[in-house]
Amino acid sequence: MLTAPKTLSGLMGLCVGDALGVPVEFTSRTELVKSPVTKMLGYGTWNQPPGTWSDDSSLTFCLAESLCRGYSLDAIANSFWRWYKDAYWTPRGEIFGIGESTHAVIMRLKQGISPLQAGGTSEMSNGNGSLMRILPMAFCYKNLTFWELMRRVHEVSCITHAHPRAQMACGIYINIAVAILQGADLPTAYLQGLRNSQKIYAADEYGSEQPHFARIFSGEIAQLPMAEINSGGYVIDTLEASLWCLLNTSSYAEAVLKAVNLGGHTDTTAGVTGGLAGIYYGVECIPQQWVKQIARRQDIINLANRLAAAVLD
Incomplete structure (x- = not known):
């Protein structure tokens, strides 16, 4: 039996997690404690059928598709524009729930502003919109030096989110993903990812951002109580919450x-x-009843195979 490529484990892992969350987006924690999600649901917040993924997966797939043809910021940015204009890489031929920052950037790209100049640079430009789609960059690690990989991760973040904090969150996430791809267990991958991240984020350019990542760089994010974990749209909240969930579970x-x-x-x-969990546990460990409900499942499988051929050979 052929082993599924890690690209499929990551892309499907991200997409299934996304689709599980779509029907209850913006639902309060208090409400979900009373009535927790235990399976793939439908409709709810966005009135979409079960297995529908959001712009998070769409833009991830746009990035992955672009990487199949090599690295080009212009091509990546153009794929984001195609998603917005032509519903490219959408689950059911329409977009919904696009973030304000991402929408504003796509309008700037349409006006001819270069990808590296399009993303927001203000303190308020630290939503999770680049972190949510950055995962495919991790699969390029075999073909690039550490420094080149990080440079590209930062550039891809900058298309929509150019503040150093958003770039840093993407870099930390990718370093942890690479450690998992290299075979580390989750606690080790977390710490290895932090050590590698410090090689670049101890520099002056990012030094002022270090305090914002103190809980992550402590190496003890898993020990925090749930009440101290936030799950809003702020990029650090999303990174903290994802690591906390990953390190406090076993499937x-x-x-x-x-x-x-x-x-x-x-x-x-x-x-x-789900992107990190998918890579770690493997696509075969994602509940198959969830995978079967995913919109455009075969297209995602085909994309993952193309990406694997492009970057992992």
Whole structure:
């Protein structure tokens, strides 16, 4: 039996987590404690059928598709525009729930502003919109030096979110993903990812951002009580919550359901969690009844195979 590529485990892991969260996005934690999500639901917040993924997965797939043809910021940015204009890489031919920052950036890209100049740079430009789609960059690690991989991760973040904090969150996440791809267990991958991240984020350019990541860089994010884990749209909240869910569970299903049931930005928290959990546990450990309900499942499988051929050979 052929082993599924890690690209499929990651992309499907992210997408399933996203789809689990879509129907209850913006639902409060209090409400989800009373009535937790335990299976793939439908309709709810966005009135979409079960298995429908959000812009989180759409933009992840746009990035993955672009990487199949090599690295080009212009091509990646153009794929984001196609998603917005032509419903490219949408689950059912329409977009819904697009974030304000991402929408504003796509309008700037349409006006001809270069991808590296399009993303917001203000303190308020630290939503989770680049973190939610950055995962495919991790699969490029074999073909790039550490420094080149991090440079590209930062550039891809900058298309929509150019503040150093958003770039840093993406870099930390990718370093942890790479450690998992290299075979580390989850606690080790977390700490290894932090050590590698410090190589670049101890520099002056990012030094002022270090305090915002203190709880992550402590190496003890898993020990925090749930009451101290936030699950809104702030990029650090999303990164903290995803790592907390990953490190406090022992299966893919448990990790993504814990993420969904934190409430708030349920699709993004579960998608960011699910990307790492998928890589670690493998696509065969994602409940098959969930995978079978995913919109465009075969297209996602085909994309993952193309990406694997492009970057993992």
